[in-house]
Amino acid sequence: MNTPAKVEFITPPNNLREKQKKAGVSMSLDTKAVDQAEAVMRRSTEDFFVSINEDLNKLTKRYEEAVRDPESRPVQIEEIHALGQSVAGQGSIFGYALVTGLATQMDHSKTMCSQPRAAPASRPLNSTS
Numbered sequence: 001m002n003t004p005a006k007v008e009f010i011t012p013p014n015n016l017r018e019k020q021k022k023a024g025v026s027m028s029l030d031t032k033a034v035d036q037a038e039a040v041m042r043r044s045t046e047d048f049f050v051s052i053n054e055d056l057n058k059l060t061k062r063y064e065e066a067v068r069d070p071e072s073r074p075v076q077i078e079e080i081h082a083l084g085q086s087v088a089g090q091g092s093i094f095g096y097a098l099v100t101g102l103a104t105q106m107d108h109s110k111t112m113c114s115q116p117r118a119a120p121a122s123r124p125l126n127s128t129s
Contacts, residue, residue, distance in 0.1 A: 048094050055087050080106070 059080060066076035084106040091099030 045094055048090055048096075051090065052087060052099065055083050055090075059083050059087075 062076045062079045062083070066073045066080070069076075084103045088100050088103035091097070091101075091103060
């Protein structure tokens with residue numbers, strides 16, 4: 001019987017002073033400048049959720065278009081790739097590892113997505129097989 005792996009939750013530092021300490025930076029920063037930078041980061045973090053929602057909507061539309069129109073698939077895949085890189089970068093900047101990981105996996109699967117695949121065979125809804 002395998003024992004389950006221990007899960008560790010990592011909370012990234014949420015302010016510049018903590019990040020400075022964890023990074024081993026010993027220089028002193030102007031308190032007012034740090035406070036202003038932290039305020040910008042808080043606003044940007046709030047904007048992150050709006051931006052990610054917009055990007056996910058764009059990704060969905062690009063995917064649907066690629067499925068609907070095989071001729072446009074290469075262009076749609078490139079757009080999906082660019083959006084995925086943007087989402088991965090934003091997730092990394094704001095400390096959302098899951099978002100970054102999912103977007104990175106999407107990026108890695110780009111080559112698989114660009115290969116044409118046959119649509120699954122349709123069958124009647126009342127089919128029992």
